[in-house]
Amino acid sequence: MFNSMAIVSGLLLFALFANGTFACFPSSDKEPPEIEVKLPEPTVNVTVCEPQAYDIIFGLDNDVRKDHYEAIGEQIYKFIEPLKLGNGPNETRVAGLVAGVSDRVSLGSFSTAPEFIRAFRGVALKPNTGQSDITDVMQKAAGEFTKKSKERKAKNVKRVMILFYGNNGPVRPVSSSATYALAGDMAKKASVFTYVFPYGGCLYHSVNHA
Numbered sequence: 001m002f003n004s005m006a007i008v009s010g011l012l013l014f015a016l017f018a019n020g021t022f023a024c025f026p027s028s029d030k031e032p033p034e035i036e037v038k039l040p041e042p043t044v045n046v047t048v049c050e051p052q053a054y055d056i057i058f059g060l061d062n063d064v065r066k067d068h069y070e071a072i073g074e075q076i077y078k079f080i081e082p083l084k085l086g087n088g089p090n091e092t093r094v095a096g097l098v099a100g101v102s103d104r105v106s107l108g109s110f111s112t113a114p115e116f117i118r119a120f121r122g123v124a125l126k127p128n129t130g131q132s133d134i135t136d137v138m139q140k141a142a143g144e145f146t147k148k149s150k151e152r153k154a155k156n157v158k159r160v161m162i163l164f165y166g167n168n169g170p171v172r173p174v175s176s177s178a179t180y181a182l183a184g185d186m187a188k189k190a191s192v193f194t195y196v197f198p199y200g201g202c203l204y205h206s207v208n209h210a
Contacts, residue, residue: 051090053154055107056080056162057144058120059137062099062128063166068199069124072164073117079162081113089154095144096120099136100128107148134165134196138183142190159192164199 058076060069083092087108094116096105103123110116138161145159187194 050154050156053089053152053157054083054092054160055095055145055148055152055157056092056160057095057097057107057141059096059134059141059161059163060098060124061134061137061163061165062132064164064199065166066125068166069121072199073121076120076162077113077117080116083113085111085113085116087151087153089156091154093148093152095141095148096123097137097140097144098124098126098128099134100132101126104140104144107144108151134163135183137161137163138187138194141192142186145190145192159190161187161192161194163194163196165196166199 060072064072080092080094084090085092085094087093093107094105095107095109096116096119098104101123103126105116105119105123110119141161149157184194
């Protein structure tokens with residue numbers, strides 16, 4: 001009985017080995033099987049980014065001397081003149097605010113640099129309350145960005161504030177340091193890029209494209 005079982009087991013192992021051998025190594029009169037593999041076509045998703053657009057607000061502190069307005073206006077003109085002003089993608093809207101002055105040049109009001117500069121100078125020359133400083137501009141700018149964003153046709157819009165304050169000696173600030181910090185923090189949280197330039201005295205900063 002043991003011998004017969006051993007013989008059967010041996011035959012099964014031989015048959016299994018022989019079958020595997022013949023399957024892996026076909027006889028010389030047979031061609032090896034052709035293997036055809038079809039790989040799936042690669043899928044490429046391309047996301048096209050909309051060109052960058054800008055909303056830029058220029059602000060004047062109330063201690064900037066009026067005889068500097070002309071020079072500041074020239075600097076702003078040189079900055080925006082190469083830009084394409086408009087409401088669409090890859091276009092820029094500009095606004096002008098002055099501390100202590102209720103009038104303003106709103107975002108998108110003008111489509112050429114000369115028109116904007118003329119209007120902004122008109123606002124700057126209006127009498128101000130004297131009780132406001134650069135934080136007034138920053139707070140009004142936050143409202144301007146929010147309000148005018150609904151009218152923007154472009155989606156990829158970067159917000160920028162360019163502020164000028166007087167450097168004419170020790171001027172007592174109207175706002176506390178905590179108020180300045182709060183205004184700056186609000187601008188940061190609103191993703192507003194803020195640039196501040198002292199103007200007058202021995203310091204003179206020109207505005208250049210970043």
